[in-house]
Amino acid sequence: MNGTMMNYPMTLDQILDHSYRIHGDKLVYTQLNDGEIHRYSYTDLYDRVNSLAHSLSEFGIQHGDRIATYAVNSYQHLELFYAIPLVGGIIHPLNIRFSSQQLATIVNEAEDRIIFVDSDLLEDYSKVENEITPITTVIIDSNLKCKNEYNECYELGYEDLLSNSSKSRIDIQDENWGMALCYTSGTTGDPRGVIYSHRSMFLHTLAANQPDVFGITEKDVVMPVVPMFHALGWGIPYATMFAGADIVLPGKNFGNIIDLIAKTGVTIAAGVPTVWLKLLPELLANRDKISSLRRIIVGGEAIAPVHIKTFEKDLGIEIRHAWGMTEMSPTGTICNLNHSHQSLPDSEQWSIKSMQGRPIPGVQIRIVNDKDIELPWDGTSIGEVQVKSHWTANTYYKNGGSQDIITNDEWLHTGDLATINPDGYMNIVDRTKSIIRSGGESISSIALEKSIISHPSVMDATVIGIADDTWGERPIALLVLDEPVEDISLLMIDHLMDDFPKFWVPDRFLVVDEIPKNSVGKTDKYAIQQIVTNIDNDS
Known part of the structure; x- marks a missing residue:
């Protein structure tokens, strides 16, 4: 006998609709190049997203079409995060740090129909433009259509696409439709793509917003410093809006991060440890200006206990260490203390917090030896980490390297070696040697x-x-x-x-x-x- 519940599809338009109807007065901040802050409400975002989505539909974008973005964290990029999937398209955020050869390979394989390019990145984009299959280019800068220094003009300006008067919501037909294409460099060095579905990202969003994961609430002001081209900014743009928190997008100019935190009252920030360690002297020198900041989510690499100590003891900022990979949308584990750790000495607590942590709700994890035998969670046995979840890939785009991604019993190979202690805390001790x-x-x-x-x-x-x-x-x-x-x-x-x-x-x-x-x-x-x-x- 089946249940008697509705089969209500889990699609991203629900996140947009919820943020508009319930949290319409919440704000989206973007730091512009001149240091000024652009701000508008979720209601404004909702209207612009729907206008953009209708224009993309009229342009001929259909279910499954890939649309690339070559952009920094900004309100326009956030609009594209919703508008493209809203018409059944698949957003393809390009890593602006890739070489022109890598970008050309990825764009040509993805067969992107449109690429949205930040005006500040036009010079870099020009190096790859002639190497890719001709596609429509839109400059993300008001109605700028011409790259004046190159005497080249494009068909569309960004604001042209927002002139569509329709503000009605478009419904997604199938939760299993692809919504994003994110590439990662595997152990072979070749870029491999993963297509996230509406369902997988919706479920990732619900899990990420659990109190012991990202823990975002309606009262928060969230700043993803992690680039939006990194596995969709770790899913934070979706998690933040679903929770109804304000979102702060730092743009290209990281030199004003301290002032940006002070002006917007950021409470939660996220980014790789390198960013925060570089900012640490400035953070210590401006304690009063960053008093609102209570939590930093770090990932991408480990953070040492000594650095956790500085953030938590000297600045009063909680560090939550997350682990995952592009194939996992990307979050797999999070590290924070459980109830039994509260009485431990500070040094032991910081040591625990430097681990990769416990699986978040919806993720299963195991370690196996070289004979694929599962190893105990005893804190000493070392094995390859394998995972499965509602938001974990089981193949690559166009089957790139798919022959070795999944085990026979359908667990994802990660290539990381780790221990897991009896409390479920994973500690990576090594990783695939080909990746630095x-x-x-x-x-x-x-x-x-x-x-x-x-x-x-x-x-x-x-x-x-x-x-x-x-x-x-x-x-x-x-x-x-x-x-x-x-x-x-x-x-x-x-x-x-x-x-x-x-x-x-x-x-x-x-x-x-x-x-x-x-x-x-x-x-x-x-x-x-x-x-x-x-x-x-x-x-």
Whole structure:
């Protein structure tokens, strides 16, 4: 016998509709380039989103069409987060830190029909524009249609699309329709796309807003510093509006973050630890201006207990450490203290908070050994982390690398190695060796190695991540040369800058006689770490 409940589809138009009807007077703040703050209400957002959605529909956007954004965190980007899925389209936020080659590959594979580009990013966009299949470009800047410095004009201005007089809501027909396409760099170094559905993002939003997860309430003012192109800004733009909180979008100018917090009364912020550690001296010097800030959600890389201590003891700001991946929409675990931890010494509490934490509601997690046997939650057994949830992918867009994403019993491989203690707290002790996490970004060592080895002067090479106080990790390359080179660092930097973002380029290039290999001929990463340590100790 089935239940007698309604089958009411879980779609993003419900989030928009709820925020408008129940919290219509709440505000969306955006910091503009000149430091001024643009603000309008959820009601204003609702009207503009519906106008934009109707215009996209009249333009011919249909169910399943991909529409890219090349933009920073702003109210226009937020409008697109809703308007595109509202007509059945799939928003495809592009990582503005990718190289032109990476962007061209992704845009061409996605077959985007329209790309919305921030006017401040036009110069970067011009480097990739000729490498992609011709698509309609819209500049996100009032009615600007022309890139004056290039003497090129486009068909549409952003505000043109908002001139549609229709303000009626458009209903989504199927909760399983795709609503977003987000790319990640996998262990092969190739970008792979994941399509989120309305259902998966709706459920992710409900889970994220639980008190012990993001814990956003109607009384909060939330500032996602994490870019909106990072797995939809960790889903925070949707979670914030569903909760009815004010949202603060910092735009491109991070130099005024302290003043922005003070002017808008931010209570919850989110971003990678690198951002907050860079801001820490300024935060400490301006305690009075940031007194409203009570919680920071960090993710993308681990944060050390000593830094948690500074934020919580010196600034009174709670740190919540989240973990996940693009394939998980992205949130999988969150770390905060349970009731039994309250009596522990501060040092032990900070140590616990540096872990990746417990699965959020709706997520299952396990660790397995190399024979796929599940390991106990004893805090010492180390195994590969595998997950499943209502918002976890089971395949990649166009089947990129799908053969190894899911186990036979339908758990997602993460490539991370971890322990889980009896209370359910996960602590990652290692990760897939081909991925280096730097400033919250993923850098593929394999992609770098392939490019380095492609140079005629290089016989063999490997790239590893070395711990860095500021960035979490930074890449270092070891090379075996085929012929002597006067300045290998300069040569390699010049070689790599053509294909990769600047932050991907290794900080150092060390010439060695050979790359250590293990018994099956694979690169011995542990031995390489020792080589680098010995070189540093001798220098």
